[in-house]
Amino acid sequence: MIRFKYVILYVQDVEQSMNFYKNTFGTEIKFITPEKDYGELLTGETSLSFASVSLAGTNLKKGFLTAKKEDQPFGMELGFTTDHVEALVEKAIQNGAVLYEDIAVKPWGQKTAYVKDPNNYLIEICTEIQ
Template sequence: MIKFKYVILYVEDVELSMNFYKNTFGSEIKFITPEKDYGELMTGETSLSFASVSLANSNIKKGFLTAKKEDKPFGIELGFTTDDVEALVEKALKNGAVLYEDIAVKPWGQKTAYIKDPSNYLVEICTEMQ
């Protein structure tokens, strides 16, 4: 059996990133290492996890690109649905996010907005698909 179990974001500050997602989206912290270099949030069957760049470097010997605030975000997004896009975007901004694409209504009726989290990862905040 194959199961999609987790996504790990490589970040400079694991605790800061975890607290952003906890405080903005209500995801409880499952655990964080005593060194604060790895942690997981409870998000259902698939965990949203965070590893420090230094820990990731010890595992990925060939290297990788890191998310930098001065760069555009990577071509991947995390998606969160809500009934109140405006309120959740405002909450994200108060918790340290940056608005990347303002709220828009798609031709199929879905309301979407894009923010960058404090580590420069792209996050879509949207209503459910109709």
């Protein structure tokens, strides 16, 4: 059996990054190493995880691109659904996110907005597709 188990974001400060998601989206911390260089949030069956850039570098000898605030976000996103898009966008901004695309309603009726988290990762905040 194959399962999609986790997504790991490479960040400068694991604990700070985890606290942004905990405080914004109400996720709980499942695990963080004593060194605070790796951690996982409880997000259902698939974990949202964080690794420090330095720890990731020990695993990926060929290197990798890091998310930088002065760059555009990577061509990927994390999606969170809610019935209250406006309120969650505001909460994300209060916790350090930056609005990237304002709230819009898609032709199929879904309400969406995009913010960049404090590490420049793109987050879609939206209603469920009906």
